[in-house]
Amino acid sequence: MKTFLLSLSAVFLFISCSSDPAQKAANDIHKDSLLRHIETLSSDDFMGRGTGTEGEQMSVDYLVNELQEIGAQPAADDGSYVQEFPLLGQSTSNAEMSVSTNGRTPFNLRYFDEFMAWPANQSEEVDVSNAELIYVGYGIQAPEENWDDFKGTDVEGKILVVKNSDPAYDEDLFGGDARLYYGRYSYKYEKAKELGALGVLIIHTDETAGYGWNVVANSWSRERFYLKQGEDGSAGNTEFNGWLTQDASSLLFEEAGLNLMEQLEAADDPAFEPVPLEGLSMNVSMEAEYREIQSKNVIAKIEGNDPELKDEYLMLTAHFDHLGVTTPVEGDSINNGASDNAAGVAALLEMMEGYKELQPILKRSVLAVLVSAEEVGLLGSQYWAENPTVEPGKVTANINLDGMNVYGQTNDVVVVGYGRTSLSDLLEDEAQKQGRTVKPDPYPGRGYFYRSDHFNMAKVGIPAIFPNPGTEYVGKGENFLALRDSVADANYHTVNDEINEYWDLTGAQIDTRLFFMTGFRALNAENLQTWDSGDEFEATRLRMLERIEQ
Numbered sequence: 001m002k003t004f005l006l007s008l009s010a011v012f013l014f015i016s017c018s019s020d021p022a023q024k025a026a027n028d029i030h031k032d033s034l035l036r037h038i039e040t041l042s043s044d045d046f047m048g049r050g051t052g053t054e055g056e057q058m059s060v061d062y063l064v065n066e067l068q069e070i071g072a073q074p075a076a077d078d079g080s081y082v083q084e085f086p087l088l089g090q091s092t093s094n095a096e097m098s099v100s101t102n103g104r105t106p107f108n109l110r111y112f113d114e115f116m117a118w119p120a121n122q123s124e125e126v127d128v129s130n131a132e133l134i135y136v137g138y139g140i141q142a143p144e145e146n147w148d149d150f151k152g153t154d155v156e157g158k159i160l161v162v163k164n165s166d167p168a169y170d171e172d173l174f175g176g177d178a179r180l181y182y183g184r185y186s187y188k189y190e191k192a193k194e195l196g197a198l199g200v201l202i203i204h205t206d207e208t209a210g211y212g213w214n215v216v217a218n219s220w221s222r223e224r225f226y227l228k229q230g231e232d233g234s235a236g237n238t239e240f241n242g243w244l245t246q247d248a249s250s251l252l253f254e255e256a257g258l259n260l261m262e263q264l265e266a267a268d269d270p271a272f273e274p275v276p277l278e279g280l281s282m283n284v285s286m287e288a289e290y291r292e293i294q295s296k297n298v299i300a301k302i303e304g305n306d307p308e309l310k311d312e313y314l315m316l317t318a319h320f321d322h323l324g325v326t327t328p329v330e331g332d333s334i335n336n337g338a339s340d341n342a343a344g345v346a347a348l349l350e351m352m353e354g355y356k357e358l359q360p361i362l363k364r365s366v367l368a369v370l371v372s373a374e375e376v377g378l379l380g381s382q383y384w385a386e387n388p389t390v391e392p393g394k395v396t397a398n399i400n401l402d403g404m405n406v407y408g409q410t411n412d413v414v415v416v417g418y419g420r421t422s423l424s425d426l427l428e429d430e431a432q433k434q435g436r437t438v439k440p441d442p443y444p445g446r447g448y449f450y451r452s453d454h455f456n457m458a459k460v461g462i463p464a465i466f467p468n469p470g471t472e473y474v475g476k477g478e479n480f481l482a483l484r485d486s487v488a489d490a491n492y493h494t495v496n497d498e499i500n501e502y503w504d505l506t507g508a509q510i511d512t513r514l515f516f517m518t519g520f521r522a523l524n525a526e527n528l529q530t531w532d533s534g535d536e537f538e539a540t541r542l543r544m545l546e547r548i549e550q
Contacts, residue, residue, distance in 0.1 A: 027513065029354055036346075037066075041345060051321050063345070066349055081299060082299075087225050087294070088228045088292055090119070090122070094287045097111070098282070102280075114247070115245070116243045118288065126239050128285070131159045134155060136160050137163055140191075145174060149272055151273045159199040160199070160200040161201050161203065163208065164188075164204060169268055198237075203246065210445060224376075224377070225377055253277070297370065299368065301368070304523065305359070312364045313366065314365075314366050314367065316367070317371060318371075347512040347515070351512065378452070385456040396528045398464040399515055403469070409475075411437065411470065412439050413427075413437075413469070414468040418439070421530065423465050426521045436514075441468070461541035461542075467514075
């Protein structure tokens with residue numbers, strides 16, 4: 001009787017799956033297929049998939065071939081699968097900074113130890129003399145928060161001194177402890193460019209950054225990469241960007257008759273107004289060399305069938321680049337990037353194959369954007385966002401796959417961007433069907449929402465989520481999470497990011513099925529997905545929707 005009941009259950013399960021083509025397509029996503037892609041892309045043959053290298057081209061060729069076999073159509077502007085974009089590698093040298101104070105003897109700040117700076121407009125030389133300095137608090141203009149640190153002050157031609165992060169003292173302001181884009185260094189530099197500032201220096205403290213000065217110095221002293229700007233002045237008029245240590249900032253404020261800590265505290269008042277550093281002027285000089293690199297995104301689509309909705313898209317993103325070949329460690333110089341991010345690419349390819357199977361019942365279309373240059377600054381996705389192949393207002397949502405759960409099945413899944421979009425709600429609903437729970441980012445203060453490719457899509461208004469692995473492992477023992485974290489941390493961005501003995505792709509299989517079903521819901525939903533009311537990207541979304549209606 002027991003055998004009969006088990007057999008009967010299997011029959012009912014088969015009938016159930018057969019009657020739901022979406023669930024059947026989801027169940028066809030299997031860990032063995034995921035592993036095949038991961039093994040290929042993370043093999044030594046691909047040489048770490050470094051941006052602008054032979055390994056990148058091999059990756060492009062592999063992805064194009066796989067998408068062709070799936071039956072996905074090319075979706076770049078030129079009718080191919082490839083969107084090319086130019087990059088510049090920038091190396092700064094001979095950086096000097098000095099301050100004159102009311103006729104007294106000028107003092108110099110030491111590069112690397114007290115300040116970091118680099119050209120902001122892709123110039124080969126910076127030579128700033130006797131520039132005025134003005135402290136602008138957080139340097140934020142956020143209408144939806146009723147916050148403006150500038151209060152109409154003209155800062156054109158001046159050097160801005162800016163507090164790092166964003167206000168965190170009130171849970172009803174700027175997400176409370178969660179760091180929004182307003183708290184990111186890139187926002188400060190973009191705002192300075194927008195307002196015509198001559199330069200900008202962010203005050204570093206361990207508390208506001210979440211890391212020590214050594215991270216700033218080591219990160220910004222290396223070669224930096226940028227999208228190559230045109231000759232139309234799009235690089236802007238800001239001469240340089242940079243950072244100051246807390247001690248150097250304290251000295252600067254003291255010379256202006258101000259107390260640094262009092263001024264940092266004053267920035268938390270919405271009534272704050274910019275404070276000129278009276279009696280001070282700054283001199284900044286440096287040189288830079290550049291090398292040009294050609295990089296490539298891979299773009300494909302599966303068209304939907306609804307006459308009114310098929311020109312709207314669900315966007316799937318995953319970066320395929322990694323760190324390439326670096327200094328050997330115990331004889332190994334290839335950064336294979338198995339977890340980061342061959343795993344995410346594998347999940348995207350499997351989802352595309354599933355959607356191709358469902359193409360006759362898809363209302364909207366699926367757009368796969370496999371980007372390069374993520375590891376050097378999210379530049380591939382930035383290029384797509386600035387040169388979109390479809391109108392952002394016609395993209396219902398973005399699911400970004402960057403680092404899958406390769407260590408086994410979990411009862412939960414983490415979503416960076418949890419509770420910010422209607423797409424997050426769909427994922428939570430689908431997770432419940434799997435008997436699982438969805439959790440928000442456990443480290444909101446680290447700003448992970450702004451550190452992967454979905455962020456560039458959010459910047460042009462596209463509702464986006466960034467799923468992350470869960471933490472409640474099934475059948476692994478109570479100490480497995482600590483083991484996972486130690487292994488993952490030790491392998492992250494090293495030559496050791498390879499398939500290892502702890503891998504168990506059952507977790508990636510289940511998660512990919514979850515993301516697939518969430519995407520299917522968005523593809524066939526009656527309406528486009530939305531940002532939650534009051535979200536920092538809602539206004540941009542509304543502008544993009546208005547643009548396509550005109």
